[in-house]
Amino acid sequence: MVRITDLTKKYGDFVAVDGLSFAVGPGEVMGLVGPNGAGKTTTLRCLSGIIPPDAGAILIDGHDLREQPIAAKRRLAYFSDEPRLFDYLTVRQHLEFVARIYAVPDAAEQAPRLLEELEIADKADKLPAELSRGMKQKLGIACGLLHRPAALLFDEPLTGLDPRGIRQMKDTILRTARNGAGIVVSSHLLHLVEELCSHLLILARGRMVFHGTMAQVRERFAETAAGASLEDVFFRATDATGDAG
Amino acid sequence: MSRAFAFLVWHSWVNRLRQQLARLRRPRYLLGAVIGLAYVWFFMVRNGFRGAGPSSAFAGAGNGVPEEVGVLVEAGAALVLSALVYLTWLLPSRRAFLEMTEGEVAFLVPAPIHRRRLVQFRLFRSQFGLLFTALIMGLVFGRGIGSAPAALRLPAWWLLMTVLELHRLTAAFGRTWLMDRGVGPWRRRRWLLLLLTAWVVAEVIWVRGEPGLGDALPRDPAAWKVWLGRLVGSGPLGWALWPGRTMAQAFLAPDTIGLLAGMGALLAVGVGLYVVLMRLDVPFEEATLEFAQRRSDALAAVRTGNWHLANPKGKARRPAFRLRSVGAPWVALWWKNLIAVKAVFGSRLWKILLAVFLVQAVILVVSGPGKALAAVLGVLTGMLAPMLVLMGPHLLRTDLRQDLVIADVLKAYPLRGWQVVLGEVLAPWSVLTVVQWALVGLFALAMSVAGPELGEKAPLRAGGIWAVAASVALILPAVNLVSLLLLNAAALLFPAWLRSGPGAGPGIESMGQGILLMFAHLFSLALAMLLPAGLGLGAFFLAQVAGAGWPLALCGAAAVASGLLLAEAVPAFHVLGRRFDCLDVVDERLT
Numbered sequence: 001m002v003r004i005t006d007l008t009k010k011y012g013d014f015v016a017v018d019g020l021s022f023a024v025g026p027g028e029v030m031g032l033v034g035p036n037g038a039g040k041t042t043t044l045r046c047l048s049g050i051i052p053p054d055a056g057a058i059l060i061d062g063h064d065l066r067e068q069p070i071a072a073k074r075r076l077a078y079f080s081d082e083p084r085l086f087d088y089l090t091v092r093q094h095l096e097f098v099a100r101i102y103a104v105p106d107a108a109e110q111a112p113r114l115l116e117e118l119e120i121a122d123k124a125d126k127l128p129a130e131l132s133r134g135m136k137q138k139l140g141i142a143c144g145l146l147h148r149p150a151a152l153l154f155d156e157p158l159t160g161l162d163p164r165g166i167r168q169m170k171d172t173i174l175r176t177a178r179n180g181a182g183i184v185v186s187s188h189l190l191h192l193v194e195e196l197c198s199h200l201l202i203l204a205r206g207r208m209v210f211h212g213t214m215a216q217v218r219e220r221f222a223e224t225a226a227g228a229s230l231e232d233v234f235f236r237a238t239d240a241t242g243d244a245g
Numbered sequence: 246m247s248r249a250f251a252f253l254v255w256h257s258w259v260n261r262l263r264q265q266l267a268r269l270r271r272p273r274y275l276l277g278a279v280i281g282l283a284y285v286w287f288f289m290v291r292n293g294f295r296g297a298g299p300s301s302a303f304a305g306a307g308n309g310v311p312e313e314v315g316v317l318v319e320a321g322a323a324l325v326l327s328a329l330v331y332l333t334w335l336l337p338s339r340r341a342f343l344e345m346t347e348g349e350v351a352f353l354v355p356a357p358i359h360r361r362r363l364v365q366f367r368l369f370r371s372q373f374g375l376l377f378t379a380l381i382m383g384l385v386f387g388r389g390i391g392s393a394p395a396a397l398r399l400p401a402w403w404l405l406m407t408v409l410e411l412h413r414l415t416a417a418f419g420r421t422w423l424m425d426r427g428v429g430p431w432r433r434r435r436w437l438l439l440l441l442t443a444w445v446v447a448e449v450i451w452v453r454g455e456p457g458l459g460d461a462l463p464r465d466p467a468a469w470k471v472w473l474g475r476l477v478g479s480g481p482l483g484w485a486l487w488p489g490r491t492m493a494q495a496f497l498a499p500d501t502i503g504l505l506a507g508m509g510a511l512l513a514v515g516v517g518l519y520v521v522l523m524r525l526d527v528p529f530e531e532a533t534l535e536f537a538q539r540r541s542d543a544l545a546a547v548r549t550g551n552w553h554l555a556n557p558k559g560k561a562r563r564p565a566f567r568l569r570s571v572g573a574p575w576v577a578l579w580w581k582n583l584i585a586v587k588a589v590f591g592s593r594l595w596k597i598l599l600a601v602f603l604v605q606a607v608i609l610v611v612s613g614p615g616k617a618l619a620a621v622l623g624v625l626t627g628m629l630a631p632m633l634v635l636m637g638p639h640l641l642r643t644d645l646r647q648d649l650v651i652a653d654v655l656k657a658y659p660l661r662g663w664q665v666v667l668g669e670v671l672a673p674w675s676v677l678t679v680v681q682w683a684l685v686g687l688f689a690l691a692m693s694v695a696g697p698e699l700g701e702k703a704p705l706r707a708g709g710i711w712a713v714a715a716s717v718a719l720i721l722p723a724v725n726l727v728s729l730l731l732l733n734a735a736a737l738l739f740p741a742w743l744r745s746g747p748g749a750g751p752g753i754e755s756m757g758q759g760i761l762l763m764f765a766h767l768f769s770l771a772l773a774m775l776l777p778a779g780l781g782l783g784a785f786f787l788a789q790v791a792g793a794g795w796p797l798a799l800c801g802a803a804a805v806a807s808g809l810l811l812a813e814a815v816p817a818f819h820v821l822g823r824r825f826d827c828l829d830v831v832d833e834r835l836t
Contacts, residue, residue: 050653051829069826073659084654086581088588090561093581099570100577101658107570127561 001026001151001182002047007056009042009206016042018206020056024151024182024199029173031193032186034203035238040186043203044153047184048078061150074102077144081156083136085128091115091139092124095146102147114142118168134165141172152176154185158192170196194230202237209237250366253349258373265752273739274754281757290384316470319490319497320477327489329409333416335437338430341417342532343367350537354530361523364414371410379403386496393504398496401504404511405495411518418525425527444481451480488514562587574660578668579675585643586676602683606690623691630684630717633677638728639763641673645733645825649740653830663822670729677729678722685721689714712796716803723810724774730817731769735762737824773813774806781806 002024009017017039024030032040046053049065049072058065063072089097092111099107115121118138120131128136137160144152154173158166173196177183187193193200200217202209210217217233268274343363345353353363379402383395393401423433452458458475477486491514494507565583568576587595605622648655648669655665692710781802788798 045653045830048657050656052827070659070661073657076657078657080653084651086585086651088562088585089581093561093564093584096568096570097577097581100568100572100580101574101660103571103574105571125561 001028001061002184003059004047005057007043007046007058008054009039009046009051010054015206017046017053020203020206020208022201022208022211024184026150026180026182027177028199029177029183029185029197030199030201031197032184032201032203033188033190033193033234034209037205038203039206040203041155042206044078044155044184044186048076048153049073050078074147075150076153077147077149077151078153079140079144079155079157081159083128083140085136085139087128090125090127091120091131091142094139094143098143098146104147107146110146111142114145118142118172133160134162137161137165137169141169145172145176150181152181152183154183154187156187157185158187158189190230190234200230202234204238247365250362250369254366254370254373265754268754273758277754277757277761278752279757280761281753281755284757284760285753316473319493320473322493322497323477323486323489325489326492327486330412330488331437331441333413334420335434337417337420340424340532341414341421341527341529342536343529344371344540345533345537347537347541350534354533360526360529364522368410368414372407375406375410376403379406382406382496393498393501397501397504401495401498401508401511404508404515405492408492408511408515408518411515411522415518415522415525418522418527418529421527421529422525444485448481452476455480560588573664574658575664575668575671578665579671582643582647582669582672583676585647586641586672589643598680598683602687605687619691620695623688623695626684626691627688630681630688630721633681633684634721634724634728635767637677637681638673638725638732638766641677643672644669644729644736646736649736652825652828656825656828656830661822662825663818665825666730666733666818666821670726670733674722674725674729677725681721681725682718685714685718709796712799716799719800719803720807720810723777723807723814724770726814727773727810727817728766728770730814730821731766731773734817734821734824735766737821737828774810777806777809777813780809 004023005021007017007020008015020039020043022030032043034040042051045051047058047060047065049069058072060072061075063075065072085094086097092115095107095111095114098104099111104110112121115124118141120135120138120142123131123135128139131139137157152173157169157173161169170192173183173185185193185196194214197214199211199213201211210220212220217230269278344367353366379399382402383399420430420433424430428436455475458472477483478490491507491510494503495511498504498507562584564580565587566580568580605626608622645666658665660668689710784805785798785802788801789795793801
């Protein structure tokens with residue numbers, strides 16, 4: 001679903017992402033973790049086509065993001081940490097807008113179903129200013145899921161959510177993965193990653209420190225500490241590059 | 246405590262000034278500052294300090310301004326300022342609050358400080374702003390009024406501003422004091438309106454009893470001046486206008502003695518208001534916090550260039566048309582921005598515009614030919630259309646200038662850059678064009694109805710008027726499109742010029758940047774129109790040589806010019822689209 005090869009992104013002399021390569025297959029949920037400034041958000045932004053990479057190839061469901069940006073973006077959904085909504089569109093109008101942008105022929109049936117599922121059907125005629133943080137997040141998810149993307153990118157998906165919202169968000173991610181989508185979740189919340197992800201990628205200073213399944217992570221770091229938690233693994237991996245904290 | 250407040254105010258001001266000076270290291274701010282300073286110098290300072298000119302002193306004789314006009318201006322100023330004072334007591338329904346920043350609220354409201362001290366802090370902090378406003382007012386209105394020296398006019402303006410601020414606060418606290426004692430806004434309004442009615446009745450009775458006042462209006466200017474002076478200066482109306490008359494003295498006094506007397510009266514009023522304000526101990530903390538949050542949101546909107554979001558109208562708007570889920574995707578952006586236009590300007594404005602147009606059209610149709618009213622309406626409407634060509638694209642910003650802050654969202658959509666630019670520009674373009682067409686149609690209708698009023702020699706008769714209207718209607722959409730494309734190009738190519746960026750406050754450099762941008766836009770528009778205008782002119786003469794009448798030749802010329810402008814717009818969409826595709830959102834935010 002997502003395959004990147006030698007992705008590099010620089011800001012002036014600063015290398016934010018340095019030769020990153022990985023792949024996320026159907027049904028896989030990959031956790032992207034790393035200290036602040038490791039390059040997680042930059043990687044997700046490059047993957048979603050928001051910022052152009054300086055080098056490397058990005059394939060979304062088989063479509064090269066550079067060569068076929070439209071086809072690639074049609075198969076993609078990006079969820080930023082802060083829901084980015086239009087001030088003057090109601091919840092329903094947001095979905096109508098997204099349906100036209102992504103050309104969703106059955107949007108008229110899909111949209112109410114999604115709103116029901118996410119429990120915001122009663123807010124259909126409200127503006128974003130009238131919604132709580134969690135409701136906005138749900139609207140962002142409804143907009144992202146409407147066109148049935150093959151790859152989903154989540155940047156800190158639990159920011160500002162209440163316990164119920166956190167539960168719903170986790171369920172949504174797992175359900176979408178079970179339906180065959182490839183998912184990348186960037187988060188500082190290691191317990192979330194441990195609970196949701198089948199794979200893990202640890203970044204430090206824009207470079208990949210580790211990539212593999214959760215079982216491989218434990219196997220690899222069990223050599224130094226038996227029964228190590230993901231938190232221990234994270235600090236060992238990033239301390240080795242001198243990036244912790 | 247006073248030292249702490251002084252420390253906060255002084256260091257905040259100095260640090261802000263330092264920040265603004267540091268910004269001047271960037272060429273765009275330096276250039277903006279130079280242009281802003283030049284504007285202030287040539288249009289304000291130079292005129293403001295030139296001293297009293299021949300048209301000074303409204304009330305004096307032999308100064309070029311008729312005395313009657315001077316009396317009328319004084320009476321008008323007294324009336325407006327008095328109305329301002331009374332409306333401050335009549336209209337507002339909110340509780341009193343102090344205009345504080347979120348930081349000031351967070352540190353000062355929970356601190357062990359008496360409310361009275363917070364009010365004093367607010368008054369003290371407002372002095373910088375009031376001094377600046379007084380300076381601007383003194384410079385703008387300095388010339389032409391009174392013979393007092395400029396050095397005295399500035400403190401007079403400052404005193405006036407301070408008294409107005411004191412009154413605003415005292416009224417707000419007074420209203421809240423009444424509210425807390427069960428006198429709500431409507432009860433307060435009923436009392437005040439009852440008082441007003443009683444006052445009007447007293448005035449009528451007084452005027453009837455005064456010899457010379459209740460008779461017919463005098464026609465002789467000298468007698469008229471005396472009549473007006475008696476009406477507004479004595480009796481119940483005279484007493485009612487006393488606050489406004491006292492304040493007006495600060496800028497309308499004919500000489501130094503008059504100005505000093507006016508300042509003395511203002512000082513006494515200010516001291517009185519301050520004493521009352523300090524005695525009114527009403528809770529204002531919650532309303533102050535709410536205000537601080539609102540202001541913070543508004544400032545964030547203004548700093549990203551979206552001044553119209555500073556006062557968001559929280560109401561869902563119906564879309565202009567039904568959006569189907571399949572079709573050209575850029576239509577979705579057009580649809581979205583049309584909703585934003587309705588939200589920004591409010592549906593009421595469009596309904597009023599439509600009603601005005603319809604009423605005008607009905608008046609014109611039923612008034613019949615040869616009416617002077619039709620000619621006046623025609624000229625006024627005809628003047629509005631070109632004004633909208635220049636101002637419209639700056640007022641209607643529901644395009645990339647508004648959406649650049651969410652460029653990351655737009656870039657994630659499966660759309661080509663040119664589709665984004667097209668979809669974004671279409672909303673202001675279509676709204677502007679429809680309004681202009683309506684104006685041009687009304688202009689043509691009015692001028693056709695007014696036909697005989699224009700005289701026998703007028704070239705714009707019968708079909709000619711409609712030919713001019715058709716030509717203008719043909720060329721306007723193309724001009725609007727190019728004009729909006731230029732402004733969107735500025736947003737894409739120089740985003741930092743349109744957004745002052747985080748941490749940036751208003752300043753002379755921002756004003757200069759705005760002036761520069763406006764002139765650059767006008768210059769680029771003129772440049773873009775040069776070739777189409779030239780070829781259109783050529784087409785006009787060729788058509789006339791070929792034997793076509795001027796109305797037909799004019800329409801042909803407009804079509805040629807319009808076609809060429811549209812031809813210029815097509816590659817512009819692609820160039821801007823490529824620029825949008827390459828836009829590095831993170832980098833652009835750092836500039």
